[in-house]
Amino acid sequence: MNRMLAFILIVVVTFGAVAVTSPGLVRDINLGLDLKGGFEILYEAEPLEPGGEVTKDSLNETARSLESRINSTGVTEPEVVTEGDNRIRVKIAGVANEAELRETLKRPAELTFRSMRGCAPEAGFCKVELVGSDFVENGANVEQDSLGGSKITMKLKSASKFAEITREIARLPLGQNQLAIYLDEEQLSAPSVSGEINSSSAEITGGYTREEAKKIADIINLGALPLKLTERYTQSVGATLGQLSLQQTVFAGILGSAIVLLFMLVFYRLPGLVASISLIAYIWLLLVGVWLMEVTLTLPGIAAVILGIGMAVDANIITYERIKEELRSGKSILSSLKAGSRNSFRTIMDANVTTIIAGSVLYMIGTGAVKGFAVVLIMSIIISIITNVGYSRLLLYLLIRSNIIKNKALFGVKESEIRAL
DSSP states (O other): OHHHHHHHHHHHHHHHHHHHHHHHHHHHSEEOHHHHOEEEEEEEEEESSTTOOOOHHHHHHHHHHHHHHHHHTTOOOOEEEEETTTEEEEEEESOSOHHHHHHHHHSOOOEEEEEOTTOOGGGOSOEEEEEGGGBOTTOOEEEEOTTSSEEEEEEBSOHHHHHHHHHHHHTSOTTTOBOEEEETTEEEEOOBOOSOOOSSEEEEEEEEOHHHHHHHHHHHHHHHSOEEEEEEEEEEEOHHHHHHHHHHHHHHHHHHHHHHHHHHHHHHHHHHHHHHHHHHHHHHHHHHHHHHTTOEEOHHHHHHHHHHHHHHHHHHHHHHHHHHHHHHTTOOHHHHHHHHHHHHHHHHHHHHHHHHHHHHHHHHHOOTHHHHHHHHHHHHHHHHHIIIIIIHHHHHHHHHHTTOOOOGGGGTOOGGGOOOO
16 A cells, blocks of 8 residues: 555656646747747858968857857857858847848957057047957967966067057056957956067966966957858748747647557556656656756757657557566566566667667767757657656556556456466
């Protein structure tokens, strides 16, 4: 009786957790542009100045700059990836003003060094002293300073120009003798200038961590290698079309899941009921996993979820068929459960491990939606092992050990099929 109460308690807690948290989970999951609406752009990068070069570092920095710009507009979860030697693919969901954002993204990131020379007190750093092209390409680096922190070293094209600028800034009153670093209109740092620097090399110190110093050095290098972005491919998905895709996909998933649950109940009776409970727990845990990992769910991702449901059902079918074989041989229900579970475990794990390997390969060599499919697929397999191997067997074990379940017909086995030992 205690085991039956434990079974009921576990089921009630499971369904309670599903009922309470599912609405919030569904609402908070990030949706891709094919489900939410948005657009995708493929850019081709080229140097602004004749004779320039598009390097891997400059391409990566440009991609990071694009992502930062998109996030600053209030659009969340952009997908920005580099492709080949000179291309950047951008996917953005949930865009209110597509034309304005596209125009913003096409402009090269503007790196400027600004001072307060000749500025009104309320104007702040209003005078542009240096721009990105004043620096030597890839001339900014991070080094350790004497206090154990990090400093930025950089090389300029004109020592005389830098000497004049630093001489004039050093003459300003304390608190105004700063040379601020800006990326577009975002101030990154404002180091003080203590005296004239008559050199093509300079240092920026200020107790930076290595990560902070590297970010500034990367931006200076990016500013010295401004890239022009040209749109080569654009795809727009309206919010209405994305919503329609989501509704149709969700409906297909619910219908398919309902048919699967009905199949399990008809063919496997009591174990089919346990499998249905396990599948509901599996779907809920998968939603929790997608939410915790902040995965952006796309149509391929939902396809991976539905595929995972099919694989989860397979795990239950393999187990229950083994149990039915043991029951037909004349063993008791408990003995059949133990033997069937033991004999099916290796088959289930072999199938799951090979799928995880395939998913890992897809993740490593794939891009964009393929990677998203692989992530959701691997997650679904891991959760399937937890719910449809561990959880479902626990529930079935509690039912059988409660000594209430004694009729083998509840497992889909007829008396005429049972052989004498």
